[in-house]
Amino acid sequence: xxxxxxxxxxxxxxxxxxxxxxxxxxxxxxxxxxxxxxxxxxxxxxxxxxxxxxxxxxxxxxxxxxxxxxxxxxxxxxxxxxxxxxxxxxxxxxxxxxxxxxxxxxxxxxxxxxxxxxxxxxxxxxxxxxxxxxxxxxxxxxxxxxxxxxxxxxxxxxxxxxxxxxxxxxxxxxxxxxxxxxxxxxxxxxxxxxxxxxxxxxxxxxxxxxxxxxxxxxxxxxxx
Numbered sequence: 001x002x003x004x005x006x007x008x009x010x011x012x013x014x015x016x017x018x019x020x021x022x023x024x025x026x027x028x029x030x031x032x033x034x035x036x037x038x039x040x041x042x043x044x045x046x047x048x049x050x051x052x053x054x055x056x057x058x059x060x061x062x063x064x065x066x067x068x069x070x071x072x073x074x075x076x077x078x079x080x081x082x083x084x085x086x087x088x089x090x091x092x093x094x095x096x097x098x099x100x101x102x103x104x105x106x107x108x109x110x111x112x113x114x115x116x117x118x119x120x121x122x123x124x125x126x127x128x129x130x131x132x133x134x135x136x137x138x139x140x141x142x143x144x145x146x147x148x149x150x151x152x153x154x155x156x157x158x159x160x161x162x163x164x165x166x167x168x169x170x171x172x173x174x175x176x177x178x179x180x181x182x183x184x185x186x187x188x189x190x191x192x193x194x195x196x197x198x199x200x201x202x203x204x205x206x207x208x209x210x211x212x213x214x215x216x217x218x219x220x221x222x223x224x
Contacts (some may be wrong), residue, residue, distance in 0.1 A: 001024075002024045002025050003024065004022045004023070004024045004029070005022060005023050005024070006020050006021070006022050007021045007022065007023050007101075007105050008020075008021045008097065008101065008105070009021070010095055010097035010098070012032075012095075013094065013095070017032050017033055018032075019031070019032055019037075019095070019097070019098075020032075021101050021105065021106075023105065026040075026108070027039070027040055027041055028040040028072065028105070028106055028109060030071075030072070030098075035146065037071075037146065038071050038072050040072055040106075040109050041208075042207045042208055042213070042214075043072070043074040043209060044205065044206050044207055044208045044209040044210075045181065045205045045206065045207050045216035045218065046071065046072075046074035046075045046078070046143060046181065047074050047075065047077075047078040047209070048078075048203075048205040048218060049075050049078075049141055049143060049179055049181050049218055050075045050076070050078035050079035050082060050141065051078055051082060052179065052203065052218060052220060053065070053079070053139045053141060053177050053179045053220070054078075054079060054082035054083060055082075056139075056177050056220070056222070057083075057138055057139060057177070060138055061086060062086045062087065062088070063083065063086075063087050063088075063138040063139070064087070064088045064089075064090070064136060064137050064138055065079060065083075065087065065088070065089045065090070065137065065138060065139045065140075065141065066090045066091075066092065066126070066129060066130070066133070066137050066139070066140045066141070066171075067079070067089060067090070067091045067092070067141045067143070068092050068126030068129075068130075068140070068141065068142040068143065068144045068159075069092075069093065069094075069126070069142065069143040069144035069145075070091055070093040070098055070099060070102060070121070071098075071143055072102075072106060072109050072110075073102060073106075073109060073110040073111075073113055073114070075141060075143055075181075076089065076091060076113050076114075076119070077110075077111065077113045079141075080113055080116055080118065080119070083118070085118070087118050088118055088120070089116075089118050089119050089120070090119075090120050090121075090122070090129070091114075091119065091120070091121040091122070092121075092122055092124045092125070092126040092129045093121065093122075093123060093124075094123070094124070094125055094126070094144070095123075096123050099121065099123060102114060126142065126144060126159070127158055127159050127164065127167070130159075130164075130167050130168055130171045131167050131171075133167075133168075133170065133171025133172070134170075134171065135170060135171060135172065135173055136171070136173065137171050137172050137173065137176055138172070138173055138176050138177070139172075139176055139177045139178075139179060140168055140171060140172065140176070140177075140178050140179070141179045141181075142159060142178070142179065142180045142181065143180075143181040144159070146182065146183040147181075147182035147183055147184060147186055147189075147217075148160035148180055148182060148186050148189040148219075149186065160180075160189060160192070161192070162192065162195070162196065165178075165192060165193065165196040165198070165221075166196060169196060169197065169198065169223055172223040173223070174223060175222065175223060176222070176223045177220055177221065177222050177223075178193075178198065178219075178220075178221040178222075178223070179218060179219065179220050179221070180218070180219045180221070181216065181217075181218055182216060182217040182218070182219070183214075183216055183217075184216070184217060185202070185217050186217070189219065190202050190219065193219060193221045196221075197223075197224060198221035198222060198223065198224070199221065199222040199224055200219060200220070200221050200222075201219065201220040201221075202217060202218075202219055203217065203218045203219075203220065204216070204217060205217075205218055
């Protein structure tokens with residue numbers, strides 16, 4: 001088996017750790033300490049995040065989506081495949097090196113999706129983007145951590161508490177969807193979504209496209 005090669009590292013903005021981009025053959029991995037945040041072979045649940053949201057937006061004209069976290073682009077690519085040409089997709093990525101990796105070493109994984117005319121990407125804190133949303137999004141998709149507990153950057157906790165959920169609700173149009181990806185269940189978060197007034201679904205999806213392996217969780221919270 002081929003060994004892993006570390007291609008690049010990037011310190012987290014709060015100095016609490018370092019991301020490592022690794023490659024083994026055509027496979028890529030992004031690690032934080034001993035935690036693998038994402039792997040190019042396991043895209044099923046990230047694609048499901050976009051697919052499930054786009055199903056619920058079917059029939060809307062000129063939908064606007066905000067994706068928090070660029071990752072390896074799987075959610076973005078799946079959204080573009082499902083959306084019509086009149087859609088707009090904004091991507092907020094906190095860390096410039098991740099955006100650089102998308103156009104550099106991982107360009108084959110991204111397959112040019114950042115050049116799609118429907119896409120606008122900014123280096124920004126998605127919490128700030130949501131706070132300035134002003135009821136203009138049909139959907140907000142969050143995949144900025146391993147779950148709603150702010151693992152990667154502690155300040156991400158403000159996305160998942162009462163204040164953050166209220167901000168997300170205000171940034172959505174009526175009937176809009178807040179979708180959150182997680183590596184595992186969090187019943188406290190489900191309760192917080194319901195307390196914030198969202199119609200809430202908690203879905204279990206496979207990490208792999210093959211329908212095997214680990215299960216991840218996606219919350220779909222609809223603004224009533």
